[in-house]
Every structure is written in structure tokens, then in C-alpha cells.
Amino acid sequence: KYEKIWLIFGLGSLILFLAIIGFAAFYKGTHPQSHIETIDPQNIEANENFKPENLGLTKVEEGKYVVNIVASAFNYDLGIDEKGKRVNKIRIPKGSKVLFQITTKDVVHGFNVAGTNVNMMVEPGHISRYETTLKNTGEFTIVCNEYCGLGHHLMFGTVEVY
Numbered sequence: 001k002y003e004k005i006w007l008i009f010g011l012g013s014l015i016l017f018l019a020i021i022g023f024a025a026f027y028k029g030t031h032p033q034s035h036i037e038t039i040d041p042q043n044i045e046a047n048e049n050f051k052p053e054n055l056g057l058t059k060v061e062e063g064k065y066v067v068n069i070v071a072s073a074f075n076y077d078l079g080i081d082e083k084g085k086r087v088n089k090i091r092i093p094k095g096s097k098v099l100f101q102i103t104t105k106d107v108v109h110g111f112n113v114a115g116t117n118v119n120m121m122v123e124p125g126h127i128s129r130y131e132t133t134l135k136n137t138g139e140f141t142i143v144c145n146e147y148c149g150l151g152h153h154l155m156f157g158t159v160e161v162y
């Protein structure tokens with residue numbers, strides 16, 4: 001007799017939990033990253049977004065930009081400028097919609113544009129994406145907020161919104 005009660009209780013709580021998860025997922029929009037795209041960390045350049053010439057800031061259309069970044073210990077690769085110098089700073093007009101796409105060659109890194117809502121974990125074999133509208137002007141420092149080795153504190157870059 002008691003087994004039956006417990007069985008019903010167990011099933012009941014299972015249904016309740018599923019209902020809560022379902023509610024959270026559908027009504028509140030809290031769910032894991034919807035499309036997790038994978039990438040071969042040994043051959044990042046095979047992905048169009050991460051070919052050397054496509055790294056850094058690209059204007060898609062008026063007010064819309066894409067920033068492709070390859071993280072590695074201990075650097076964010078934002079491509080090179082016309083003079084062949086490594087880019088460490090990107091400049092984006094205020095109010096632009098920006099899609100950040102980032103992956104890593106080696107270990108887990110962080111990608112946090114301090115002072116904005118851009119804050120991602122970058123895992124080997126995956127592409128992290130985040131789209132945002134940059135509403136405030138200023139210089140924002142890109143920092144790595146996942147400990148990735150001895151040079152962790154040296155990983156940084158700058159996003160200037162003007």
C-alpha cells in the first residue's frame with residue numbers, strides 16, 4: 001500500500017519539476033544556448049568566419065557589424081591592419097548592432113567587454129556568439145575572465161564606441 005503512495009508521490013514531483021522547467025523555458029525564455037556550433041580547434045581557418053582576412057571588425061551594413069575573434073594563450077586575434085600590424089583595438093559607432101563571434105585555439109578563455117553586457121566563456125571546439133547594441137560611448141576593455149595560464153592577465157583588447 002505504502003509503495004503505491006510513494007510511487008504516486010515520486011511521479012507527481014517528477015511531473016511538477018518537468019512542468020516548472022517547461023514553464024521556465026517557454027514563458028521566461030531561459031534555455032541553454034540555442035545553437036552551439038562546433039569548430040575544429042586544430043583547423044579554425046576552415047571556418048569562413050575565422051579565416052585570417054575575416055578576423056576583427058567587419059561592417060555588414062549601415063549600423064550593423066560583426067567582430068570575429070580567435071582567442072589563444074594569451075591573446076585575442078583581431079586580425080591585422082593595412083600596415084600589417086596586429087589589431088588590438090576596434091572602433092564602432094554608437095548605437096550599432098554588433099555580433100561577436102569568438103573561438104579558441106587552445107584552452108578555455110573568457111571574453112568580457114568590461115562595462116557592457118558582453119560576457120562569454122570561450123571553449124575549444126565551440127563558437128561563442130553574442131549580439132548586442134552598443135549604446136554608450138567610451139573605451140571598453142576586453143578582458144579574459146577565465147584563468148587560462150601564466151599570461152592570463154595579459155589578455156586584453158579595447159572596444160571604442162564613438
Ligand code: CUA
Pocket residue numbers: 072073074108109110144145146147148149151152153155
Ligand atoms: Cu585567457 Cu585567461
